[in-house]
Amino acid sequence: MRIETATEAGRPDVPNEDFVSVALPAAGQGGALVLLDGVTPPADNGGCMHSVPWFTARLGGALLELTVTRADLTLRQCLSAAISRTADAHRDTCDLSHPLTPQATAVVVRWGGAEVEHLVLSDSALLLEAADGTVTPVLDDRIERLRAAGLRVAPLRNQEDGFFTAAADPAVAARAVTGRTPAAALRSLAAVTDGAARGVEVFGTDDWPGLFALLRKAGPQALIARVRAREDADPAGTAVPRGKPYDDATAVLVEF
Numbered sequence: 001m002r003i004e005t006a007t008e009a010g011r012p013d014v015p016n017e018d019f020v021s022v023a024l025p026a027a028g029q030g031g032a033l034v035l036l037d038g039v040t041p042p043a044d045n046g047g048c049m050h051s052v053p054w055f056t057a058r059l060g061g062a063l064l065e066l067t068v069t070r071a072d073l074t075l076r077q078c079l080s081a082a083i084s085r086t087a088d089a090h091r092d093t094c095d096l097s098h099p100l101t102p103q104a105t106a107v108v109v110r111w112g113g114a115e116v117e118h119l120v121l122s123d124s125a126l127l128l129e130a131a132d133g134t135v136t137p138v139l140d141d142r143i144e145r146l147r148a149a150g151l152r153v154a155p156l157r158n159q160e161d162g163f164f165t166a167a168a169d170p171a172v173a174a175r176a177v178t179g180r181t182p183a184a185a186l187r188s189l190a191a192v193t194d195g196a197a198r199g200v201e202v203f204g205t206d207d208w209p210g211l212f213a214l215l216r217k218a219g220p221q222a223l224i225a226r227v228r229a230r231e232d233a234d235p236a237g238t239a240v241p242r243g244k245p246y247d248d249a250t251a252v253l254v255e256f
């Protein structure tokens with residue numbers, strides 16, 4: 001079994017708001033991965049006295065712990081419990097009803113039995129490689145569909161008919177994309193934050209199978225270097241408009 005991961009902050013002077021962790025073995029002989037992309041806070045910090053890395057470390061740590069110790073819970077239940085536990089850690093000091101209270105995207109995968117379980121919430125991506133080499137992206141494409149419809153997405157955060165992130169409401173777990181794949185049908189899988197997926201989603205220079213092939217051949221650091229090279233070619237984000245010229249980028253590859 002091979003597991004590789006890499007992460008890099010978008011800017012050296014700003015803390016990395018991504019989170020990635022892998023546990024081996026978990027729940028007996030299997031394992032689990034958790035990947036989060038924290039949402040950059042507004043000027044008022046979303047009514048929270050804590051940093052985004054404070055939030056992602058707590059949510060990601062709780063999520064990994066629950067995923068590996070509670071095989072009796074579904075991944076949705078694990079996410080719901082992790083959100084509650086994290087909210088409890090700052091409910092007394094912060095305004096958790098603020099629309100930009102600390103929040104994150106999430107990808108969770110758990111393997112070890114006959115099936116590999118997955119959960120995807122918001123715009124980090126999971127890629128599944130079948131035994132025959134076919135790569136299937138698993139995406140929660142709500143934000144993409146809103147943008148394609150010409151809507152401003154910011155006011156639609158965690159709103160009905162909008163898009164959803166893991167913030168302070170455990171009920172959001174019901175909105176996650178989940179599924180199971182027979183373990184024998186999978187050769188490998190990968191999870192990437194949107195900062196590592198820019199070749200596909202922003203620059204249009206790669207497709208998902210190509211991104212996955214680079215991960216398999218050259219590893220996560222090479223993928224991030226490729227994204228940085230594209231960003232460096234347009235450092236102000238003028239030729240290819242994008243929210244941030246440089247974004248935190250994280251990738252993790254799991255070969256069974």
Ligand SMILES: [Zn+2]
Nearest residue numbers: 048050090094
């Ligand atoms: Zn707080």
